[in-house]
Amino acid sequence: MIQKGVIVILFFVLLGNTTSLMAQTEPEDIAMATDEYQDSFYESLKQKGIENYDKAIVSLEKCIKLKPNDAVAYFELGKNYLFLKQYKEAQDSFEKATQLDPKNKWYWLGIYDVSFQTKNYPLAIQTIQKIIPFDEEYKDDLISLYMITNQFEKALATIIEMDAKFGKSDDRNRYKMQIISQGNFQNTEINNLINQIKQNPKEESNYVDLIFLYSKANEADKALDVAKQLAKEVPTSEWGQVSLFKTYLDSNQADKAIKSMNVILASSKIDSKIKHRTLNEFLIYVNKNPQYSADLEKAISYFDNDPNVxxxxxxxxxxxxxxxxxxxxxxxxxxxxxxxxxxxxxxxxxxxxxxxxxQFEPMTKRAMTMIEIYPSQPQFYYYAGLGNNQLKQFKNAKTVLEMGLDYVVDDKALEANFNIQLGEAYNGLGDAKKKEEYFLKANELLKKNK
Structure with a gap:
């Protein structure tokens, strides 16, 4: 988020030369050198406080006449012009203040405010780089500006630098994900994370980020290798269970594998792709070891509200x-x-x-229900006819199959199957002639479908 110079107005009685005060104090904390200057300056503050910016400017111009090289008055003048959205005048005033006192970050922040409000981002970047020597945390503003201007390589490099120096932040993480989602910056971040893991092997978040990138790139084996390393370095990590699950499953330690799997599936931290892969591996295992079917049922329940699969x-x-x-x-x-x-x-x-x-009875019941929902879908009529034939409800079969056949279009195989079932229905009804007629028709359709 772009920071703005928030200036708290504090009134002090001026006793002496303004330049003798600390360089980085708020300009309004500096006292006036003369009574006339003091009166005009305080009048400007009063008028600004009640949003009479034009009158405040008049008072400040008097101050400048009295003290032409006073940076504080120019800074205040810039702020009032900025409130009036007179951006050129505001910028000129702030620039004059920086010329008179280039070591005061507040004056540079004035130019920064103007450049940001006018969307002059090149000037904003240039200005923020002059503020950073006073306060390095303003590099977060620089990152935001790089993002706005699509300078993603510079943004990522600065994010890596700030993370290493000040620790990770939500804003930086969000920007990083935005950058690496484009793909062409993933290798840079992967290399950075590998180096971070080497430098601090107990920091779980670096492993997790690296697993996420490998998973997104469909490099599951590399993701698993990172998970193994994490399990070794941080045994309490939920992500570490990904590695342990695979190890336990491969060594046929089912109870331990199931315990790890349940941790993985219940975790809010672990990527859904990893969860689906874990479940799939357990499914293959259960297919050979059906005694664990109840555990599979429990595992599936974790995905009941999964919107993706x-x-x-x-x-x-x-x-x-x-x-x-x-x-x-x-x-x-x-x-x-x-x-x-x-x-x-x-x-x-x-x-x-x-x-x-x-299971023809539930099949027939469901097919008939689906005909009501999808009255023009021939497949449901076919299954309803087939089921009725198998249940020896030949009249029902005939009726539903004749209805459904009207909806079959450009599907020779399905049309042939309809005719076969109609033949079966007429056979059950004792009409041998119709039976042969539909069987012959089915045979012709199957020949055409070859």
Missing amino acids: DVAKEIGKFYHSKGQFENAIKYYEKDLKSNSETDRETNLLLLEAYTQAK
Whole structure:
């Protein structure tokens, strides 16, 4: 955030020469040399206080006539012009003050205020660099100016310098993430973090930032290596559990791996990509060791409110691809219950899994429900027809299949399947002629689809 020179007005009686006072005291803390000067100066402060800036300027011009080389009066003059948004006059007055007393940071801050308000950022940068020798923390302002002017390389270098000297800050971290999100500055930050870890191996935040960058760049192995190093140097770190989990899993120490996994998944600090990878590795393990299925259920619950990935659906797909249809059904149903009962893709996957598992009653019920929600989607009619045929509800099958067939467009395979099921329905109804008619039609469609 851009800092502004906030000037507290304190009234002091002037006794002696203004230049004998400390160089970095507030200009208004300096007393007047003569009664006439003093009266005019205090009058300017009074008029400024009640926002009569024009009158304050008149009084200050009297002061300058009395003491032409008085930096304080020029500084006050600049402030009043600035309040009136007369930027050129304000800048001229502040510049005169810096010429008379170049070692007073308040005078430079006057120019800085003008340059920032007028969006003259090159001048703002030039000016802030003259203020930094008086107060190095103004480099944070310089970082902000570099960000505004898209000088990201200079901004990042200054952020690294300030972090090393004063410790990290929220503003600097935000700017850093903004810079390295562009990609071309990631290597600079990676090298910086590697050096920071070498210099201070017990500082957890550097490891975490480095893991984040590697994870974002899809360099999971490097992220894991950093996590291993973190676990060794800072055993209490939640991020360190990422490494320990993998180690325990590989050595078949399931109880320890599950304990580490639960720490990872419950952590508010650990990146979601790492969490998803952890869960996926445990899923593969549970597929070979089904006695830990209850722990998998608990792990999935951590993702119930994940806005990015339907974890239960993805696990359903995993079991689906393995031919474990009952497990797939369980997770598809879980996903629909916790997310959206009407999700089209998940429902189609579930209906296919029901078919493979020969669970025709729930399949038919769900397909009929989905027809009400998606009345023009032929797949739901197909599954409803198939289910009714398997349940020997041939009349219902015939009705729903004939309705759905009207919605099939440019899909020979699906159209063939509709005809097969219609043949089955007519067969069940005892109409052999219609049965043969639909089977022949299905056969022709399958030939065309080759």
